[in-house]
Amino acid sequence: MSSTPFIAVEGPIGVGKTSLAKAIAEHYNFQLLKEIVEENPFLGKFYDNIDEWSFQTEMFFLCNRYKQLEEIQGQYLSKQIPVVSDYHIFKNRIFAGRTLKDGNLHKYMQCFDILTEDMPVPNVIIYLNASLDTLLHRVRKRGRFIEQNMEPAYLEQLAEDYETFMTAFKKQHPEIPVLSFNGDELDFVAYEADKEKIFSLIDATLKKGEVAR
Incomplete structure (x- = not known):
């Protein structure tokens, strides 16, 4: 794993990944990598009919995120x-x-494994989670048209899937520190003290891991 900081901010839809990644980029003067979302031509159809449009939607995201990470590796990390990213692949x-x-899913995972075999791996992950009410409030507040037909049940299940995945990830990858924050308790957009708390933990993590800055 590279000693150059590569921080990935993760969590379910609406939890504040992009806002936090922007704040980290500005505070530490890191290069910001933002995921492609609204450019996905299948996403609106996906929220209308998940079963019909899921494969096209997921393949678009996979190919675009692969291309972004390839460029980040060549232009910055190398x-x-x-770099701080508002997602990881x-x-x-x-x-x-x-x-x-x-x-x-089997076909998709074959493609995923091939494309991500030598992709850069973050050396710090920030995991944001929140209750369904908080997620729904933030999704509605940002007002993306393509998200207006999203079913609350889908978002709730997605948040549970993240919890399950991150629990397993921490056991499988103990070498990658995961900083977890509850979006119901912290509002780093509205309150400077909450943002400084996150920065303080990032500082300690980077120092502990002897990651160059």
Whole structure:
């Protein structure tokens, strides 16, 4: 794993990943990597009919995230330029596992394993979670048109899937520190003290791991 900081912010839809990643990029002067969301031509159809459009949606995200990470590796991490991302490509496993049927999931995972075999791995992960009420409030507040038909049950299940995945991830990858924050208790957008608390833990984690800054 590289000593150059590569921080990935993860969590379910609406939890505040992009807002926190932007704040980290500004505070530490890191390069910001934002996931492609609204550019996905299948996403609106996906929220209308998950079964019909899940494979196309997930494949679009996989290919675009692969391309982004490939560029980040070549343009920044390989030159010791720190990066913070509002996602990591492992999230594709969470979404695909929830939305794809057995046959398509098998095909998808074959593609995933090939594409991610030598992708850069974050050396710090920040995991944000929150209750369904908080997630729904933030999704509605940001007002993305393509998310307006999202079923609350889908979002609730997704949050549970994240919890399950992250619990397993921490056991499988003890070498990668995971900083977890509850979005019901912290509001780093509204309160500077909450943001500083997160920065303080990032500082300690980077120092402990002797990650260069």
